Amino acid sequence: MSASTSTLLIPLHAKYVQSLGESKDDLMYHLTAHLRMNAIYWGLTALCTMNHKDALNREEMIEFVMSCWDDEAGGGFGAHPDHDAHIHSTLSAIQILIMQDALDRVDVDRVVKFILSLQQPSGVFAGDQWGEIDTRFLYCAVNALSLLGRLHELDVEKTVGYVRQCRNFDGGFGAVAGAESHAAMVFVCTATLAILDRLDEIDQEMLGWWLAERQVPSGGLNGRPEKLEDVCYSFWVLSAMAILKKVPWIDSDKLIAFILSAQDTDHGGIADRPGNQADVFHTHFGIAGLSLLGYPGLADLDPVYCMPARVIERMGLRKGWEGLPRKAS
Amino acid sequence: MTSAGMIGSELEVIRGQTRCEVASRSKRANVMKSRIPTTYVHGVKRVRYSQEALEAKRRKEQAKLKEYLILNDDLLAKAYWGKEAFDLTTRMLNMNPEFYTAWNYRRNMLIHGIFPTRTPVxxxxxLTDELSLTTALLKQHPKVYVIWNHRRWCLANVPDGPSHTDLDGWRQTNWNKELYVVEKMLDADARNFHAWNYRRYILAHMPAKRSAQSELVYTTRKIEANFSNFSAWHQRSKVLISLWETGQLDPRVSKEEEFELVKNAMYTDPSDQSVWIYHRWLIGAGEEFEVIQREIASIQELLDEQPDSKWCMESLVFYKRLVLRHHVQRLTATERGSLTQECIRLLSGLQEVDPSRRQRYKDLAWHTAAQQRM
Incomplete structure (x- = not known):
């Protein structure tokens, strides 16, 4: 490992995130318009975790979010102006507005109505009116309703009932009932149960084992047995471990080294693995993982809501998770 | 494994093997420039270009960009529902199959503009054309959620027919093709969880159901091709539960066959965790004392051959603790004490062979000792 990848290059990554919006003459910028709202949430959360929140203009960001409001859909946000409302971009919009202390811009009643309208008889949520279902959308709904202070309008038993159907003998959870356990779905289901104060639904020792076994010899984490490691699992796996208070069950030094080795030391950003193309998604989830591992100089990230812990604490929503203690720099 | 596809004539898009199949949709990356405003990409190597090469490539991309922006604006104007607009969505989705709003627009056109004026035939x-479009797109983008979703939507909208006496005929023809398509997808990537989820969806919803027995045979085939394929082991566990619950297989006999299968796999590669996870499922809560004792003995035998086998040790600890928890009344105080000591000794060995998870083994040793004291 070169000297330059033995530390987190915070100013370079902040600059990288800042520069993402300045690439409008790039085709790739436009080909990913359907992820713009999520990308802004990833970028802003990464900046908050690096204590560089002001690197992006607050007013412009709020205006962008509000320009994605889909009035026809009855109360959700699309990923981009003129894109259809979807539960994923709606959650990202709410998270951004809360981080920017601008939730007063939203017609909360209509958003809540939109979200609740997507719950299916089985308890799972659809992403939009077209009916694609899975536990990611269920988490989006529960997270958003909690942030909006409207969890009491949710049919909790029905919702937990679906999560239970997705639980497997290995302790993990899949995308839909019957699906194989997958670290990303373990995160969404564990975080959902944490928000609903129903962690008793989890076989914690079994799930802790399955999660700890995601670490491979390189130090990185994979998402399923016998698969390759990837920086984004640093968050999917670690967040669930933090919620179960089992982060010490893996080798944190090796994981930190793996995440740092995936940095683009020339232009900033973090990739899925060393030597690959960086992107804002892996930049955010890599930094989120480092925060949970107590990496020095970072702010605490709440693994349940995937937002700055300070914001969640201020709202009185903090659950009993535990990352590693923040190391001195 | 990297397959290359062309978007238009000038822009090469590489789809690396994606491993992180999660909340987001875009997995494309343009490898033309050294720094690209990428949102979400997997498995694409970082390439460094000279400033001149970079500029040349950027100039070439501009024509493509212009075309894309015009198409995008036309599409989002959503001013009309006609053949021309329908073709716009086809062009757009071929360039960007993750653009969910374009899929939505297309479905709205079909439902409200096109279907009402057409005969069921x-x-x-x-809908058969729609399915062909998604087949072509899935070949290039096997992990894009919205393409799989459109396929489900197509199947759900197949009309009754071809006749009053055969209302399910078209549905049956379409659904039967699905298993073939999904098997091709799983031949290309046997761990693609989108394909496995889709497979379960098809098996559960097709008008004339396929037998669970034949699905069991399918999982055998996938496992024999690769023991590491936990997706196939997982599917097998689900299929067996349904065969046991419906009385199609005697659980006792069938479990014995499974233990035999898994034993072969363990001896083939004792470090492959798929097999051990499946074995843990077979043991379950460990209600059958004789079975769990026999399996402990068999794993001990393998450990004697391979004294550093982490998974042998890990499994022995798990099963011995299961015995301590569920069969304590069958044990004398001495046996309880020695089982506990064996667990603690194995956990200490695990700290040596698997130091990354040292803290877990320490915690388990502490709990095991604490349980014994109680």
């Missing part, structure tokens, strides 16, 4: 033919 024509509607069925249109």
């Amino acid at each position: 024509e509607v069925n033919a249109l």
Whole structure:
């Protein structure tokens, strides 16, 4: 490992995130318009975790979010102006507005109505009116309703009932009932149960084992047995471990080294693995993982809501998770 | 494994093997420039270009960009529902199959603009075309959620027909093809969880169900091709539960066959965790004392051959603790004490062979000792 990848290059990554919006003459910028709202949430959360929140203009960001409001859909946000409302971009919009202390811009009643309208008889949520279902959308709904202070309008038993159907003998959870356990779905289901104060639904020792076994010899984490490691699992796996208070069950030094080795030391950003193309998604989830591992100089990230812990604490929503203690720099 | 596809004539898009199949949709990356405003990409190597090469490539991309922006604006104007607009969505989705709003627009056009003016024969033919479009797109983008979703939507909208006496005929024809398509997808990537989820969806919803027995045979085939394929082991566990619950297989006999299968796999590669996870499922809560004792002995035998086998040690600890928890009344105080000591000794060995998870083994040793004291 070169000297330059033995530390987190915070100013370079902040600059990288800042520069993402300045690439409008790039085709790739436009080909990913359907992820713009999520990308802004990833970028802003990464900046908050690096204590560089002001690197992006607050007013412009709020205006962008509000320009994605889909009035026809009855109360959700699309990923981009003129894109259809979807539960994923709606959650990202709410998270951004809360981080920017601008939730007063939203017609909360209509958003809540939109979200609740997507719950299916089985308890799972659809992403939009077209009916694609899975536990990611269920988490989006529960997270958003909690942030909006409207969890009491949710049919909790029905919702937990679906999560239970997705639980497997290995302790993990899949995308839909019957699906194989997958670290990303373990995160969404564990975080959902944490928000609903129903962690008793989890076989914690079994799930802790399955999660700890995601670490491979390189130090990185994979998402399923016998698969390759990837920086984004640093968050999917670690967040669930933090919620179960089992982060010490893996080798944190090796994981930190793996995440740092995936940095683009020339232009900033973090990739899925060393030597690959960086992107804002892996930049955010890599930094989120480092925060949970107590990496020095970072702010605490709440693994349940995937937002700055300070914001969640201020709202009185903090659950009993535990990352590693923040190391001195 | 990297397959290359062309978007238009000038922009090469590489789809690396994606491993992180999660909340987001875009997995494309343009490898032309050294720094690209990428949102979400997997498995694409970082390439460094000179400033001149970079500029040349950027100039070439501009024509493509212009075309894309015009197409995008036309599409989002959503001013009309006609053949021309429908073709716009086809062009857009071929360039960007993750653009969910374009799929939505297309479905709205089909439902409200096109289907009402067509005969059921024509509607069925249109949906067959839709399925062909998604097949072509899935070949290049096997992990894009919205393409799989459109496929489900097509199947759900196949009309009754071809006749009053055969209302399910078209549906049956379409659904039967699905298993073939999904098997091709799993031949290309046997761990693609989108394909496995889709497979379960098809098996559960097709008008004339396929037998669970034949699905068991399918999982055998996938496992024999690769023991590491936990997706196939997982599917096998689900299929067996349904065969046991419906009385199609005697659980006792069938479990014995499974233990035999898994034993072969363990001896083939004792470090492959798929097999051990499946074995843990077979043991379950460990209600059958004789079975769990026999399996402990068999794993001990393997450990004697391979004294550093982490998974042998890990499994022995798990099963011995299961015995301590569920069969304590069958044990004398001495046996309880020695089982506990064996667990603690194995956990200490695990700290040596698997130091990354040292803290877990320490915690388990502490709990095991604490339980004994109680």
